[in-house]
Amino acid sequence: MAFAAPNPSNLGLGLRQLVDSYKRDRALAQAKAATSRTIQMDSQDRVLVNLHLDGKAPINVVAAALTRAGAEILAVDPNWRHGVISARLPLPQAEAIGATVGVQSVMLAHRPIHRIGKVTAESSVVEHAKQANTAGVLSNNGFLGRNISVGIISDSYDTAQGVPRASVGVAAGELPGPGNPDGYNQTVVNLEDDFSGGSTDEGRGMAEIIHDIAPAAKICFHTSGISQSIMALGIRKLRSNSNAVCDVIVDDIFFPDEPFFSDGQIALAVEDVASGTTLPGKKVAYFSAAGNSGNNGYSSGLHLLTGAQGQQANNAAGANKLDLSQVDPSLYAGGFHNVGSNPSPAIAIPITTDSVIPPLIVFQWDDPFDAGAVTTDYNLLVFDSDGNYVDFLSGTDDNFSTDEPIELVELDAEAKYFLVIALAGTKQTNPPTNPPPPQTHLRFISVNDASLSGPNIATNAITTAGHATAKHANGVGAYVYNLLAQTNPSYNQNGLNPPPGQYRPTLEDFTSNGGALAFYFDPSGNRLTTPDIRLEPKFSAADGVDTSFFPPNSTTDFDNDGFPNFFGTSAAAPTAAGIAALLLEAAGGPQSLPPDQITTTLQQTAVPHLVAVQVKR
Structure with missing residues (x-):
């Protein structure tokens, strides 16, 4: 296939090199994309890209040019700068599209990163949710997350291959829905799932954690998709869609091209749902996995x-x-x-x-x-x-x-x-x-x-980044719910679920380093006179907890109770979100606590842990 134009310099994040490689040796470029953990290219040599527009042409005009070039448009986000279009673009047309009027840049869209680390979730025990759930302990009827809607953003909910379907989890009491043996019959609201292949149903694993902590809460789901534009759309839908109207939203996703020193496309969506007044629905308490980058x-x-x-x-x-x-x-x-x-x-x-x-x-x-x-x-x-x-x-x-x-x-x-x-x-x-x-x-x-x-890779390097550091997001670090399960080979020999206490929670060494993060720009990209300093992550919650199936094909059962353990800030974030649902019910229901007060309450009631006490995983 002939290439239509000279290689423009606005092809970024590896797209220019991939196009050059494709010109020289098509088979070699295809092999590179196939073996890459991040490049998203299909069998038709269409590569996933984000087109950032410059305002010199309307979005629909640029979209029409993409369609004529054989592209498949996946999402359009008009909220970020002059607009962003996520599309599968035939690789031989990348140069021509880069030179199209209205296009600022064509950036390779790398795969999203799930914050997973290397049944009855023990987080409900170590976080004292069981006491809150039990009638007569903290209230006459117990706090179960009644009338609270919790939204989840992750890869998929019920499309992964080789794992039990969600209906099996409902029948076993791991999820709400018709036929739940405990009477929690409210169907999970799945606004959009992922059918692109390679999904793991990590969102369902998160839902099981939330259901263990706040079993009466309504659970909603929207896929993160494969681009920032899709995820930003999903975040806004979980607040504004009449079938969802979430009080709490949690995600475990990071895109490699999210900004470190300013708020980006997804952070803007977080701010819209957490503090904005233009969208339908309620202001949302937003939780996001802070990441598993340790000091790397x-x-x-x-x-x-x-x-x-x-x-x-x-x-x-x-x-x-x-x-x-x-x-x-x-x-x-x-x-x-x-x-x-x-x-x-x-x-x-x-x-x-x-x-x-x-x-x-x-x-x-x-x-x-x-x-x-x-x-x-x-x-x-x-x-x-x-x-x-x-x-x-x-x-x-x-x-x-x-x-x-x-x-x-x-x-x-x-x-x-x-x-x-x-x-x-x-x-x-x-x-x-x-x-x-x-x-x-x-x-x-x-x-x-x-x-x-290496000698320059230091323990004080900040590795928390992206929308988990948005001003009104709650970035969540991770601590393993019980160090004893790892240090004692004979722990829980009777296979109890949950395992016997007392638990010894310990900070995970892989949880991303935080600190005082400086943000140098306002939402429009104007440099601030004084940087906005944010202390991140906001707090940590338990990981290493059980689900009925996730991670798929896992051999990790470090607490010997017969169920796979879900590690990473991907597990910690839904733990915190489930506790937020209990807080809201205890305070009087939806909108009884503003999102900032939920953050403050969780921070003030969290148990302090010494950073030096870490578990190596």
């Missing part, structure tokens, strides 16, 4: 070396000696970030990757997304263990053209690399002036839970 990241202020200084540091005695002659000098025309000290500067960040999971590393800095205001173009250069430059792995987008301050690299598992943060240049677009100084707040995170090790 790097944060720093910029310490700039000129190109010549960087070359000199690279050639110094004892340096890692990278072959910079293999790198296009324009990629580091503005210099290098110094990861060493003033007496001993260095440009190479040595890392060793996870032994099993190929890491997806996202690098960002403090420029706004999609606001026509990117001032700095950085690159994340990748060198192999011998110091050779690996062009096809490096993140080298033209950030002025993509209008997004992000580079993304996908590395191999069980390998050694050197990463280099290089400055291509700066520019000021509004109003035009001489090149300004570069933005100075730098961070990269292994966002798909793959571990990184």
